[in-house]
Amino acid sequence: MSSPVDPTSEALNEAVQAALATVIDPELRKPITELGMVDSVSVSADGRVSLAVLLTIAGCPLKDTITADAGKALSAVPGVTAVDVELKVMDQAQRDALKEQLRGPGGQRGIPFNEAGSLTKVFAVASGKGGVGKSSVTVNLACALAAQGLRVGIVDADVYGFSVPGLMGITQAPTRVDDMILPPVAYGVKVISIGMFVTGNQPVAWRGPMLHRALEQFLTDVYFGDLDALFLDLPPGTGDIAISVAQLLPKAEILVVTTPQAAAADVAERAGAIATQTGQKIAGVVENMSYLEMPDGGRMELFGSGGGAVLASRLAGMVGTDVPLLGQIPLDIQLREGGDAGVPIVLGQPATPAAEALAGIAGQLAARPRGLAGMHLGVQPR
Template sequence: MSAPMDPATASAAPRPEAVNDALATVIDPELRRPITELGMVDSVHIAANGKVTVAVLLTIAGCPLRDTITADAQKALSAVPGVTAVDVELKVMNQAQRDALKEKLRGSGGQRKIPFNEPGSLTKVYAVASGKGGVGKSSVTVNLATALAAQGLRVGIVDADVYGFSVPALMGITQSPTQVDDMILPPVAFGVKVISIGMFVTGNKPVAWRGPMLHRALEQFLTDVYFGDLDALFLDLPPGTGDIAISVAQLLPKAEILVVTTPQAAAADVAERAGAIATQTGQSIAGVIENMSYLEMPDGGRMELFGSGGGAVLTERLGSTVGTEIPLLGQIPLDIRLREGGDAGLPIVLGQPDSPAAAALVGIAGQLAARPRGLPGMKLDLQPR
């Protein structure tokens, strides 16, 4: 694919260093790293007339984002002084090149493991839980993740609600994951890497699995999916304290629980069980989020459709149960635009950032972003002088 330039703008042939620097700005849309760093640049030829021909290696022949890579490479190279035309040739990695890529991404040997459990991992892992369905847990997860990504953080979501998966639709994702041998590259939306069982089923087909299958699916998401170095990973859990909640505790023992509830007293009672599981699993509770807290009226007043105080009551109960203070991270008002954004696949924090619900969600995300990435167990390699 060639992009011609105006020869009048070219005063001299482009410098190889400038061409290489331009290619280093081209980011692989799935791996989120420069194509030069990933060994995807096979060859570069600079003609005397200023035409640049670059061969780019795709991970697989059917790479869904090949057009994006081509367009980004053409745009970057076209801006280099002296370039009169750009021709991007797409090739496919051979097995040895794919093996080298996997080793670069996964480390020596390219072995399968859960990277978030490694001693050097600084990723904050949040398991978003609720006592029952219908409290907006998935909407909260998606908006918190996209709000953090909008602040420049590297974020991922595992849609662990295998039976009731909804994250792909809430984020407008229709692209399937890319599989490179035994490594899966998750789709990216709004800067967030996302994986869901919904990306592997046909249509709206139900998933009818027992506990062992659920555990295996979650384990494969955490070992085979390449998320890279994340600042935060959110797991959207199914309601209650069933198999997935137990599997998360086993597979990600450092995960912190974010409990979502509504102001209703009965909902807080049920949500308490979802948070209190931490006493059995040894996990910590990052905080409580109260959703659907109130409806703002045209006259500036508030209508508390589902009562009030459920979130505060829940923090007190959980604090008493686990023996430490649990924060109420925020109260999110009812907002029809939150629902509309979910239906449209555009989170409200991006589509309607000035709305009260978006402001509340961004505030909660800010508190999570302010928490330092963990250092326990990390070797700093300090040497005495």
């Protein structure tokens, strides 16, 4: 048992400050002490801590989480007898300072993933046709990487058929700090989707220029912070969004999802072939719904076989570089159930064959080093 600490001692005040440094803002994923959110903190003679926290906006949806986390961290400090947390709101000058701290001088807008110093690996998950499980693959790969300790984000770029919030169990709306949007976080993954801005199941009926503007706003106005990997869940086919991604994120690598069926692989080939026109790389092919595992240990290939390998070979010949078949994901009712419940299978049922296949694919993506090509490291010979 820890020995009592004199409430008036410098040691207790230092312990309180150290405890506050462990309180992480749930949206910005940084300590509240670094973000200028601690307005004041004091310790009375009887060990009672009074803390005033500055919220970014008055209606911060996670204010209760911040209050609870701060109370828990401070209550664990030996010598602290009680904790009072008061919530205040940042003024405009404080918000401007926060935006400048996060975005750089002037709080400048732009696409940070295109900057010369960015090490974020961007994967545009594409498919030739709908119904191949592209969104489920995206969500599970992102969650698998986050579970490994990587910093991961998802942009649900399928504006007409958005489904990522439901698959991730997200019901919270993004927080807007002036012109900066803070994406909700689920399972350690930061997520933005047009589905967070519409009411109910309202359809989105936009033409090409509006689709481009929506994607551009997601990439410029949403603060993701420093990510190891960013996934974009693209709509099926080679339409406006695929072209916009190539323009807005020219370094994005295409990850093509198909089923084993020959017809599906033929259509998926077109989604990957866009790389020959845009100059993008193809990260690889993922074959979903590869087979159904039977009770006797056999496999039923409901959609045929070999489509993923054939597609990878065709794309390799087309782009002139190796295109790997990253993995084959079996049919699994628990994958569907997890999606309906908002709990990705890699987290909810990690021992299932489908989850293990997805984790294996994520492991291959994680093993790729964040690129340093062309980056100035500031090293000078002596």
